[in-house]
Amino acid sequence: MKPIQSSVSAVPNKAPTGITGFDEITGGGLPHGRTTLLMGGAGSGKTVFSLQFLVHGAQDCKEPGVFVAFEETSKRIMANAESFGWKLPELQRKKLYFLDAQPLPDLIQSGDFDLGGMLAALESRIKEMGARRIVFDALDIVLALLTDPAKKRREVYRLHAWLLDHELTGIITAKAGGDETISVIQQTFGCMQFMVDCAVILSHSVALGVSHRNLRVQKYRGSSFDENEAPFLIGAKGFEVADVRTPGRLNAQMSNERVSSGVERLDTMLGGGYYRGASVLITGYSGTAKTTLSAAFAEAACRRGERTLFVSFDSDCSEVVRNLASVGIRLDHYLKNGCLRMISARSIAGSAETYLVRVKAFAREHEARCLVIDPVSTWYKSGNDLTAQSVADRLIDWAKGDGITLVCTSLLDEMSNRAQSGSSLQISSLADTWIHLSYLVQAGERNRGLSIVKSRGTAHSNQVRELILSDSGVTLADTYTAGGEVLMGTLRWEKERAERVAAEAAEAEAKLKRVTLDAEEAELEVRLKSLKTLLAAKQLEKELLVRSTRNHEGERSRGRTQINELRGADAAIAGEKEGRP
Amino acid sequence: MSRRVIYKFRLYVAGDALNSAQALANLGLLCREYLPDRHEIEVIDVFKEPKRALADAIFMTPALVKLVPSPVRIIVGTLSQTQPLLQALGLAAPSS
Structure with a gap:
């Protein structure tokens, strides 16, 4: 300011x-x-x-x-x-x-x-x-x-x-x-x-x-x-x-730097991660791991040593930290060394405007480079839509201006059964990257799916991935598409196992075939060798035959000459006779 | 309250503004009628002595301060409405 x-x-x-x-x-x-x-x-x-x-x-x-x-x-x-x-x-x-x-x-x-x-x-x-x-x-x-x-x-x-x-x-x-x-x-x-x-x-x-x-x-x-x-x-x-956006304002310095989302495979899906200074929106129903995903980002930021502010409108900070520890995201260390600051804003009452100003003040105080707001849809509750909308707009605008990488989650109301695009706060058009989390109920299971709805300026995967939370962290798994259906959870596991078995069988079969072929090859080689030997023998024999024939003929002509000489016959006539068969 | 008490007034005026001139005239009339020979009037022109007005916290003119007898009273205005004014000065009784 x-x-x-x-x-x-x-x-x-x-x-x-x-x-x-x-x-x-x-x-x-x-x-x-x-x-x-x-x-x-x-x-x-x-x-x-x-x-x-x-x-x-x-x-x-x-x-x-x-x-x-x-x-x-x-x-x-x-x-x-x-x-x-x-x-x-x-x-x-x-x-x-x-x-x-x-x-x-x-x-x-x-x-x-x-x-x-x-x-x-x-x-x-x-x-x-x-x-x-x-x-x-x-x-x-x-x-x-x-x-x-x-x-x-x-x-x-x-x-x-x-x-x-x-x-x-x-x-x-x-x-x-x-x-x-x-x-x-x-x-x-x-x-x-x-x-x-x-x-x-x-x-x-x-x-x-x-x-x-x-x-x-x-x-x-x-x-x-x-x-x-x-x-x-x-x-x-x-x-x-509240700052009113003026059209003539200087554009913020845009960076090509990528920052990790905290989930390795998500980075790959996004072609390297979020852009520095980008605004990321994570939407999803309650329990789709929005908080976890945003916390993974916060943890990754802290690991890089970037000052991060985590604003939770849902629960107490200690509660958030405890819950996240169960999926292998450990924030307590960063909280202690001051890299991360968590604010539970559940108790702050007021209009969306109040929230924005508080968040801004905290971010400035903490000199935050990364900011997580979980969930931003709370603002929608506390005031009229129009205000919340403009506040969300200004939040993104401000974060951009200050070069803060912003990750905010937005709760979709499952009951209202809105279309996927119906983010209660229409900030989806302003956000640079929009990740949607959903449930897929199938074969008696409820599995989490992640898809990237949009990501400006980056090539990104079009695939729905399965989001898996385990005590070692957050990972994404490829889903299987079979007969036009996306398989997740146990079905995916079964499919994976079936494929594994099939692959093993195929491998064994190939091995067998190779051995057979090897044997055949060896046999042919042996045969080839014996034939070669035979050939050599025959060639020798033939040569011998030729040589012996020639010797025989020479003997014969020499013998004839000797006879002629012995008989005293006319050599020239004899020679002429010989030349004309 | 003794009848022989000498009333001390201080009147703050703003130059020769109409209000102030009226107040001065009205105060003169009042004193002649009710307090003949037992009044003292100090007139302060805030244009000439602005610091005095500031120190005495007089912001509306004309203003009359009754210093003696106690309690000290401040009356703002042209002093034209006699009855409430007399009551404030403790002079209402004789008039009725």
Whole structure:
């Protein structure tokens, strides 16, 4: 929040209020040197708002301020403000002046009066301390003493003119009739609404037994502003208006880094894990191991040494830790070394807005990089749908902006038998990864199935896997699809066994075949060898035969020659005869 | 309450504003009628002495402070409605 504030405070002719969210709505704060009318019912936070405006001015903007208290005494206001951590006594010396202007209870009024005296007194004080900001808290109290509407109006005009004259950035607070009849406020202030440059309405309503505070800027001369009602809270540090998303906001630094989901096979299914800074939604009926899956993520984060915040709306922290230990997720160690912080928010009552602000505050305090909210659907219960919706939107938006990897679970109501897509909070469209857990009742068993409905920017498995919880941890198992049916649990085990047996048989058969073939091969080889030997013998024999034949012929011709010689026959004729067969 | 007590008043006015001028006139009339020769009036102009008004916690003008006799009473306004005013000053009885 700090950087936003400093960037906003640079706007000229606006007086930053230091109220988270409000400066964003008005684009810098209240109109500088002008008057703002702050209206609201009893307990709507007018005093806190205006006091915070003064404190911020005195502390951070070098603009000392004056608080004119018509209703509460300054002592009580200061005591009340102590809880917000504002150092009022310190500021009071130089930069902050409280003027107790409560009409005394035994005040006797006789005739007409005006505020001229007070303004004169204030003027000297303002000059002395160089005040730039002033608050008139509950002006209606003093105006109520004037019976004539015309005279009331005269005092309002006097005050307004005086503020403008002195170029003070002023807030005048006034009670609005009621929360519902905000537009029908007293006539005096009716004219005031037209007179001032900025009008802010605070409302406090109760919907379904849950309180909702809203702030609306009704008018702001010479400046654009967010016209919608913005929810706000009075928290530990004062007034806090829920940030309104502005379209021009800087996109958060997106990372390609993957973080483990804590379940190895789920990481594989997601192509490596969740993206850092992604928002993951885990939906499922009760008992589908949503908590376990989200805790597995928390454990993995702690193992990496990342600071993690685990917010449980369901059960006590110790209970969660004990239950998770039964499935091999041991968080107690990380709780002890401070890496993990668990908050049981079951006891926090309030609107979704309250939850968001608390979660944000805790996350900031813990400097969490990973955040688990289990389940986020609780917000749906405590307030109207619209608020919860916008809160969930803002939760994701905020987590993204801060680069926090967010895992939130959402309970689906089994009884209502909604379609799978009917996540009660429609944050599924905003979440980056949506994992759906379901039950599959089959053959007298109830088994958990996990499927990835979507995962932006990652290739992911389309398969339904079986989620198995054992005392050694969480694993996923392939499911079997047989005849269009997904098999899980015992059926899957049976199928697996049958396949195993079949595989063994096939293996044995193959072995046998191989042996037979080996034998045949050996036999053939032997035969081949003997044939080769035989062949060699035959070849030898043939050679011998050829040679002996040739010798025989040579003998014969030699013998003939010798005979011829012995006979003395004509050699040439004999030769000729020989050549011509 | 002794009849001889001298009343001490302090009247805070805002310059010559109409209200203040009326208050001053009305107080004068009242004193002449009910407290002849036993009253003291101190007039403080908050425009001239703003710090005094601040110190005395006077924010609405005109304002009349009855210092003596006790109890101290503060009356705001033009001092025009005589009856409640007299009651506040403890002067109601003689008027009836």
